[in-house]
Every structure is written in structure tokens, then in C-alpha cells.
Amino acid sequence: MSLFVASNRGPLSFRFQGDTLESVRGGGGLASGILGALRGREACWVSSATSDADTVAVGKGLWTLPGIDLHPVAISSEVYDSAYNRISNETLWFLFHGIFDAAYLPVFDGNFSRHLEAYYHYNDAFAREIADKASSGDTVMVNDYHLLLVPKMLKELRADLQVTFFLHTPFPYPNEFLTLPGAFARAILESLHLADLVGFHAEKWLANFQSCLKHSGIKQHPNCVVAPLPTDADALRVNSRTVTVANEQQEIVGQFGTRQLIVRVDRMELSKNIVRGFLAVDELITQHPDLKEQFIHLALCYPSRESLASYRRYAKEVVELAARINTAHGTSGWNPIELQSKDNYSRSLAALRLADTILINPVRDGLNLVAQEGVLLNERTANIVLSSEAGIAEHIGDLVDVVNPFDVSQTASTLYSSLTKGDKNALSHKRLLSAITQTTPSQWLDTVTGNGN
Amino acid sequence: MSLFVASNRGPLSFRFQGDTLESVRGGGGLASGILGALRGREACWVSSATSDADTVAVGKGLWTLPGIDLHPVAISSEVYDSAYNRISNETLWFLFHGIFDAAYLPVFDGNFSRHLEAYYHYNDAFAREIADKASSGDTVMVNDYHLLLVPKMLKELRADLQVTFFLHTPFPYPNEFLTLPGAFARAILESLHLADLVGFHAEKWLANFQSCLKHSGIKQHPNCVVAPLPTDADALRVNSRTVTVANEQQEIVGQFGTRQLIVRVDRMELSKNIVRGFLAVDELITQHPDLKEQFIHLALCYPSRESLASYRRYAKEVVELAARINTAHGTSGWNPIELQSKDNYSRSLAALRLADTILINPVRDGLNLVAQEGVLLNERTANIVLSSEAGIAEHIGDLVDVVNPFDVSQTASTLYSSLTKGDKNALSHKRLLSAITQTTPSQWLDTVTGNGN
Numbered sequence: 001m002s003l004f005v006a007s008n009r010g011p012l013s014f015r016f017q018g019d020t021l022e023s024v025r026g027g028g029g030l031a032s033g034i035l036g037a038l039r040g041r042e043a044c045w046v047s048s049a050t051s052d053a054d055t056v057a058v059g060k061g062l063w064t065l066p067g068i069d070l071h072p073v074a075i076s077s078e079v080y081d082s083a084y085n086r087i088s089n090e091t092l093w094f095l096f097h098g099i100f101d102a103a104y105l106p107v108f109d110g111n112f113s114r115h116l117e118a119y120y121h122y123n124d125a126f127a128r129e130i131a132d133k134a135s136s137g138d139t140v141m142v143n144d145y146h147l148l149l150v151p152k153m154l155k156e157l158r159a160d161l162q163v164t165f166f167l168h169t170p171f172p173y174p175n176e177f178l179t180l181p182g183a184f185a186r187a188i189l190e191s192l193h194l195a196d197l198v199g200f201h202a203e204k205w206l207a208n209f210q211s212c213l214k215h216s217g218i219k220q221h222p223n224c225v226v227a228p229l230p231t232d233a234d235a236l237r238v239n240s241r242t243v244t245v246a247n248e249q250q251e252i253v254g255q256f257g258t259r260q261l262i263v264r265v266d267r268m269e270l271s272k273n274i275v276r277g278f279l280a281v282d283e284l285i286t287q288h289p290d291l292k293e294q295f296i297h298l299a300l301c302y303p304s305r306e307s308l309a310s311y312r313r314y315a316k317e318v319v320e321l322a323a324r325i326n327t328a329h330g331t332s333g334w335n336p337i338e339l340q341s342k343d344n345y346s347r348s349l350a351a352l353r354l355a356d357t358i359l360i361n362p363v364r365d366g367l368n369l370v371a372q373e374g375v376l377l378n379e380r381t382a383n384i385v386l387s388s389e390a391g392i393a394e395h396i397g398d399l400v401d402v403v404n405p406f407d408v409s410q411t412a413s414t415l416y417s418s419l420t421k422g423d424k425n426a427l428s429h430k431r432l433l434s435a436i437t438q439t440t441p442s443q444w445l446d447t448v449t450g451n452g453n
Numbered sequence: 454m455s456l457f458v459a460s461n462r463g464p465l466s467f468r469f470q471g472d473t474l475e476s477v478r479g480g481g482g483l484a485s486g487i488l489g490a491l492r493g494r495e496a497c498w499v500s501s502a503t504s505d506a507d508t509v510a511v512g513k514g515l516w517t518l519p520g521i522d523l524h525p526v527a528i529s530s531e532v533y534d535s536a537y538n539r540i541s542n543e544t545l546w547f548l549f550h551g552i553f554d555a556a557y558l559p560v561f562d563g564n565f566s567r568h569l570e571a572y573y574h575y576n577d578a579f580a581r582e583i584a585d586k587a588s589s590g591d592t593v594m595v596n597d598y599h600l601l602l603v604p605k606m607l608k609e610l611r612a613d614l615q616v617t618f619f620l621h622t623p624f625p626y627p628n629e630f631l632t633l634p635g636a637f638a639r640a641i642l643e644s645l646h647l648a649d650l651v652g653f654h655a656e657k658w659l660a661n662f663q664s665c666l667k668h669s670g671i672k673q674h675p676n677c678v679v680a681p682l683p684t685d686a687d688a689l690r691v692n693s694r695t696v697t698v699a700n701e702q703q704e705i706v707g708q709f710g711t712r713q714l715i716v717r718v719d720r721m722e723l724s725k726n727i728v729r730g731f732l733a734v735d736e737l738i739t740q741h742p743d744l745k746e747q748f749i750h751l752a753l754c755y756p757s758r759e760s761l762a763s764y765r766r767y768a769k770e771v772v773e774l775a776a777r778i779n780t781a782h783g784t785s786g787w788n789p790i791e792l793q794s795k796d797n798y799s800r801s802l803a804a805l806r807l808a809d810t811i812l813i814n815p816v817r818d819g820l821n822l823v824a825q826e827g828v829l830l831n832e833r834t835a836n837i838v839l840s841s842e843a844g845i846a847e848h849i850g851d852l853v854d855v856v857n858p859f860d861v862s863q864t865a866s867t868l869y870s871s872l873t874k875g876d877k878n879a880l881s882h883k884r885l886l887s888a889i890t891q892t893t894p895s896q897w898l899d900t901v902t903g904n905g906n
Contacts, residue, residue, distance in 0.1 A: 098555055103728070
């Protein structure tokens with residue numbers, strides 16, 4: 001029996017570097033997370049090949065990775081733009097994270113219908129690829145909001161397959177979900193309802209899914225499981241013990257000296273709540289001017305979905321706000337906010353190692369891997385200031401400082417305690433570590449594919 | 454025993470017209486609705502006196518109305534700005550109607566705390582005024598989101614009073630409500646929980662309230678009632694049978710001839726969904742160019758809360774969108790959208806009388822009085838196209854065309870059916886009329902003050 005994994009992006013993609021093809025591995029958090037879970041197993045991975053570079057690479061037989069059988073699904077750039085940018089990222093992502101500006105968006109009009117058709121087409125292409133390649137009784141794990149319709153399409157083609165759907169984002173609250181056009185909302189529920197197992201990172205996303213099923217009158221619920229994806233602790237530690245990371249660490253220390261570090265590592269993304277994080281730092285200094293020059297808020301916010309206007313607007317607001325706060329509170333030689341927007345994985349690891357406080361305050365988040373990575377990497381038993389709306393808060397909320405992500409004043413006062421409370425709690429850090437390493441990625445994969453205990 | 458009514462604005466306010474004081478009666482829909490309910494009763498009405506004109510009028514003894522004992526609560530303009538504009542309208546209104554752009558707003562920071570203090574102060578001033586004036590065992594009916602904290606404050610001062618709280622807006626879904634800072638959220642629930650009766654326009658707002666109570670661990674629930682405020686049908690008919698309304702009616706007919714009229718009457722307000730209404734008209738013509746010149750969308754959208762930047766931005770978008778659509782589809786002598794932004798009550802009545810289709814598509818609405826007024830006034834057994842998210846949809850949804858307010862395509866196709874289905878259904882109009890006139894405003898008042906059957 002084989003295991004099929006299906007996700008929008010797989011563990012491999014290509015880009016042209018001048019005239020030569022360069023492979024890009026482990027792009028998304030999801031792909032690298034699942035890759036860790038697959039270590040030492042045989043699996044087939046079905047993902048999209050969308051760029052010209054991908055197509056050339058597939059043609060040249062370069063679409064391979066040792067130990068994993070990769071299946072590219074060729075998707076035209078028009079279909080991909082509609083399915084990935086318009087439906088998945090501009091509609092479902094916003095809906096699932098509760099970040100629509102509802103007076104204006106979403107707008108389900110004729111354009112939306114055309115994009116939605118492409119989303120169906122895209123899901124259908126995945127279902128056909130899997131149906132074509134899988135052997136009788138194989139297990140298929142379909143991942144995330146890009147592929148919500150695959151379970152039903154696949155079951156209709158191949159009733160013999162064991163299909164898991166795992167959602168890595170929040171599942172929306174019923175009042176949000178019901179803003180979707182009726183036929184699409186129903187199609188999503190009917191599709192997930194046909195999966196043999198549906199998995200979520202947190203109880204509350206599962207509860208939302210069940211409320212939506214109930215509301216829609218679907219009586220027979222699928223088997224569901226709550227299983228937060230654990231970070232691959234071993235791999236992360238190996239990655240963090242490189243010369244590059246050590247150099248980054250030295251550089252950070254050289255730049256900021258002995259000042260306390262409040263660190264955040266995020267994509268530049270609307271649900272991450274970077275703006276309110278900065279406003280909390282602003283309020284922190286306004287309330288406690290004696291903290292001037294005592295700390296640095298090191299905000300590593302790397303580019304994300306820059307093709308979307310809403311993301312560009314958000315990034316602009318983040319950059320401008322940091323500048324405003326630095327102008328208002330900075331002194332010669334000290335700025336409270338150090339915003340670094342270049343994607344630098346080694347620097348992120350270094351910063352998480354050195355942090356005194358790690359700020360993770362998303363408006364809403366399916367799980368949040370930074371919370372786990374921070375705990376695993378940190379060398380200073382950092383305080384974690386964590387949004388109640390991150391899925392991970394359900395699992396480690398009693399061991400960290402939980403804040404309402406909309407409550408800037410509460411976030412500021414929590415940061416204040418964190419900066420001033422002196423001795424950090426090594427015991428609670430130990431408990432956190434053990435909470436986070438309870439499960440291995442491989443055990444997680446067994447659980448979400450129905451092979452767990 | 455007396456009945457006390459408390460609301461932010463009462464049935465009376467004043468403005469300077471040059472040097473003379475002019476009284477403005479029945480400004481808000483709430484005040485005129487309750488005024489109708491009070492007809493023939495003795496009551497005391499407690500409301501805010503906030504403008505300079507109000508203050509002068511109170512000083513001169515002009516703050517009177519026949520048959521009702523008016524009690525002004527003097528509120529400084531600073532407190533009023535904070536309590537009314539910042540907390541009530543910019544925070545609670547947006548929260549309760551689900552129209553926050555959550556990546557950016559709300560922001561609960563130090564400024565919010567200062568405004569919130571004023572909101573407490575404002576509520577306290579109402580509670581003290583009532584406590585001071587009420588006789589033993591009097592009944593008090595506290596209205597709307599401006600006065601959420603009054604029930605508890607009042608009960609603490611005067612446990613002998615019978616206190617009803619009636620909410621004229623939606624009550625937010627728990628996931629929305631919990632975005633409030635914890636102490637404020639708790640204060641609201643604890644206050645309403647101490648009322649003897651809590652009333653809503655629709656079951657779903659009551660259900661939200663009860664979910665929030667449950668979530669907060671408040672076990673003993675207050676008595677609750679769902680009672681949609683009926684329009685004062687007799688008064689409305691009298692108001693609509695004036696020469697002014699007849700003239701407006703003639704003018705509309707003169708201007709638009711025999712073309713079918715799709716009418717909307719709304720404040721220029723973010724929750725009213727005017728933008729998506731226009732987009733639906735755009736899609737209607739794009740899909741059915743044969744409808745060009747066959748109809749007019751008469752949109753009466755009168756000014757509202759123009760001191761708020763978000764409202765000015767929305768109004769600008771509405772105006773620009775209408776212009777874009779008219780440019781795209783208009784012909785010489787015909788524009789699809791006739792947007793009229795001057796507040797003209799007689800014209801609104803005339804338009805509702807003449808409408809062939811009445812479009813009421815709010816993102817979310819506590820009840821929606823236009824739906825009732827349209828049914829009561831209309832002379833052409835108009836089709837009502839009604840948002841599922843208006844509270845009134847719960848009561849008349851099976852007699853009208855219900856649409857998902859986010860679904861522009863569905864709204865467009867429903868408008869298309871409405872324009873083309875020929876004979877209108879007089880029977881369903883009759884049923885609508887009877888549904889809407891089932892209760893009189895006076896009976897409603899008895900119900901919501903606990904004197905009903």
C-alpha cells in the first residue's frame with residue numbers, strides 16, 4: 001500500500017537562474033513539515049507544476065527527489081492564477097482567517113464564478129492524477145484549502161482509496177462560512193464529508209467545521225481528528241547549528257549588544273497582525289519611557305504574496321508604521337523597531353535562538369509553527385507572548401502569556417511584564433519543550449492518515 | 454407606575470437656524486418608532502442633550518413634548534464624542550454588524566481606553582438620571598448599544614426598578630464579541646444579565662447573546678424576548694398621503710416614465726451594502742443588455758455619520774461606482790443608476806410607493822424598517838429582494854426573495870427575475886401585509902417591557 005500526499009506546492013519547484021534551472025526545495029512551511037513526516041517512508045507526492053521553469057524541469061526529468069515519488073500536475077498559468085491567487089488566497093484565505101473588510105469584500109460576482117470554475121478544474125486535475133496513479137486501497141492525504149474539493153472528486157473516481165483531508169488553516173466560523181455562495185459552500189462541505197478522516201490543528205477549527213455541517217443539514221459526519229503538526233525538532237536543531245546561523249547570531253549580538261530582544265518572525269501577511277504588534281511596542285514605550293534604549297523589537301517579516309494588492313498595501317502600512325514609531329521614540333543610535341524584510345532563514349533561526357521575548361500575535365492562525373520553533377531553538381528561556389487566536393494556543397496556552405490579538409494595550413502590558421520580570425521561568429520552558437516534542441512528525445502522519453492508535 | 458424610556462437620542466433635539474432655535478423631531482428611526490409605541494400613554498423619556506442648541510433649549514424650558522415627560526441628560530461634547538462617535542459608532546456598531554476590516558481594526562489601545570472611560574461615564578449619567586427621577590417599582594426600557602452598561606448601573610442604584618434592555622442592532626457572533634477587551638466584554642454581559650428582560654429583533658441575535666453568556670460562564674440567563682419592532686402603519690399611511698409626497702411621486706413618474714423602478718432607501722452606511730447592490734445592477738445589465746433603458750435603479754442614500762472617515766470613504770466609493778456603472782452602460786437619456794443623496798423623507802415615501810422592486814441587501818441589520826415600510830406603502834405589489842442577514846428576513850423570509858448579501862451574481866439574477874416575471878403576486882403581498890401588521894407598536898412595547906401576555 002502506498003501513501004499519496006497531495007498539496008498545492010510540493011517539496012520541489014524550479015526557477016530560472018539566468019539560463020540554468022535551479023531547484024528550490026522546501027519552499028512552504030507545509031511542504032517542509034510534511035517532508036519531515038515522510039522521512040524514511042515511501043510515498044508519492046502530487047503537487048502542481050505551474051511555472052515555465054517547472055514545466056521545463058518536468059520535461060527534462062528533473063522533477064525528482066530521492067526517496068519520494070513525485071507527480072507533477074501540469075496547470076496552466078491562467079488556471080493557476082484563478083485557482084491559487086483569486087480563489088485560494090484572495091477568497092478562502094481571507095475568509096478562513098476572518099480578515100475580510102466586509103463592507104467591500106468579498107464580492108461574489110461573474111468574475112468570481114469564472115475563477116471558481118478554474119478552482120474546480122484545478123481540484124479535478126489533482127483528483128484525476130491521483131486516481132490515475134494510485135493502486136487499489138492506497139491511502140491519500142489531501143492538504144489544505146487549495147484542494148477542498150478533491151475528496152469528493154477522488155471518491156467518485158476511486159471509491160477504493162482511503163482519503164484523509166487535512167486543513168492547515170483555521171476552519172471559519174459558521175457565520176463567516178455562510179457568506180460563500182450557497183453552491184460552493186455546499187460543495188466544500190459535501191467534499192470533506194466524503195473523506196474518511198478530516199484533520200485540524202485545533203479543537204476550535206474542528207468545532208467550526210462540525211457547526212457548519214450541522215447548519216447545512218449534513219447529518220452523517222466524517223471521522224475527525226485534532227492533530228497539531230509538530231515541528232521536526234531534530235532537523236530544526238541540525239539546521240540551526242550551522243556556521244551561517246552562528247554568523248547571523250554574532251551579527252545580531254554585534255548590532256544590538258546586550259539589549260533585550262523582542263523577536264517576531266512572520267510572513268508579511270494580513271493575518272499575522274504585525275501592525276498591532278508594532279502599535280503595542282509604541283504603547284509600551286509611551287507608557288514606560290524608561291525602557292527607551294533598553295530593548296529592540298526585531299521584526300523579521302519576509303515577503304509574501306506580493307502579487308496581491310491587499311498584501312502590498314499591508315506591507316506598506318507595516319513599513320510606514322515602523323518608521324513613524326522610530327521617529328517618535330528613537331534616540332541617536334537607537335530605534336525601537338528593527339524591521340527586516342529580506343527572507344533570511346538563517347537569520348530567523350538566529351533571532352529565535354537569541355530572543356528574550358517572542359511575539360506571536362496573529363489575528364487568527366491555523367496553528368503557528370513559529371511558536372514551536374521558538375521554543376525549540378531559544379537559548380534564553382524566552383517568554384512567549386501568544387495570540388489566543390493561534391491554533392497552538394489551545395495546546396500550550398497555559399504555559400505561555402496569552403493575549404487578545406486586538407487588544408494592543410494588553411499586548412503592551414504583557415510585553416512590559418516580559419521585559420521587566422527578571423528571572424525567566426526555566427521550568428515552564430522545560431514543560432513547553434516537552435509539550436511540543438510529545439509527538440514526532442512521523443507519528444502525526446500516522447494519526448492523520450488513520451494509521452495511528 | 455410610570456414607564457421610563459432611555460435612549461441616546463430622544464424624540465426631540467434642537468439646532469440653531471440663524472439666531473433662532475429650531476426643534477427637530479423624530480430624528481432617528483428608533484426614536485420615531487418608540488414614539489409611535491408610546492402614543493396615548495404617559496411616559497418619561499431620558500435622552501442626551503449634547504449640542505449647544507440642546508443646552509440652550511433645555512435652559513429656556515423648550516425641552517418638552519406634549520404627553521411625554523422629557524428628561525435631558527447633559528453630556529459634554531468631549532464625553533459625547535468619545536461615547537457616541539468612538540465607542541458606540543466606530544467600535545460597537547462595526548463589531549455588531551461584522552464590518553471591521555480585521556487586519557487593521559479594531560485597535561484596543563490607550564486611546565480606546567480613554568474613550569471607553571467616557572462611555573462608562575455616559576452610561577452612568579443615564580443611570581443616575583433615571584435613578585433620580587423614577588418612582589418605586591417603575592419600569593425602565595433601556596435602548597440600544599449606546600447604553601449597554603445602564604442595566605447593571607441602574608440596578609445597583611435602584612434594585613426596585615423593573616429594567617428591560619432592548620437591542621435594535623444585531624448582537625455579534627461569539628467569535629466577534631470576544632475580540633473586545635476582556636473586561637469590557639464581561640461588563641456588557643454582566644450588565645445585560647442583570648436586566649429583568651432582554652429583547653432582540655430576531656432569534657439569531659438572541660442566540661448569539663446566549664452563546665456569549667454561555668461562553669463567558671454566566672450560568673443564570675435573564676429572561677429574553679424576540680420582538681421585531683413593527684412600523685406604525687397608521688402614522689406611516691398618514692405621512693404618505695400628503696401633497697408633498699404626491700408631488701414627489703409625480704416628479705418621479707415624470708422623470709422616469711413607465712420604466713420599472715428598482716428602489717432602495719438607506720442611510721449612506723457601510724452595513725447597508727450599497728456597493729454590492731450597485732454591482733448587482735452592473736452585472737444585471739452586463740448579462741442582459743436587452744434590459745437597457747427598461748428600468749431605473751433609484752437609490753436614495755441619505756447622509757449618515759459624515760464625521761467618521763470610514764463613512765466618507767464609503768460614500769465616495771458609492772458615488773464613484775454609480776458614475777462608473779452609468780458611464781459603462783448608460784445611453785443618451787438613460788442612466789441605470791439614479792443616486793440621490795439628499796435626505797428627503799417625502800421622496801423616500803413616494804419612491805417606496807412607486808417601486809416595482811425594493812432592494813434591501815444589508816451585510817447585516819438588526820431588523821430593517823424599510824422592508825416593512827416598503828410593504829406598507831407600495832402600490833404596485835413590489836417584489837422585495839431581501840438580504841438573509843437582515844433581522845426581518847427571519848419573520849418574512851418565506852414571502853420575499855431572499856439573497857446572500859455577498860453574492861452579487863445571485864442578487865443580479867434575483868433582480869432579473871423580478872424585472873421579468875410579469876404578473877406580481879398580489880396574494881403574497883397580502884400575506885406580507887398581514888405578517889407585518891400582526892402587532893401594533895403599542896403591543897410591542899407591552900411585550901418588551903414585560904407587560905405582554
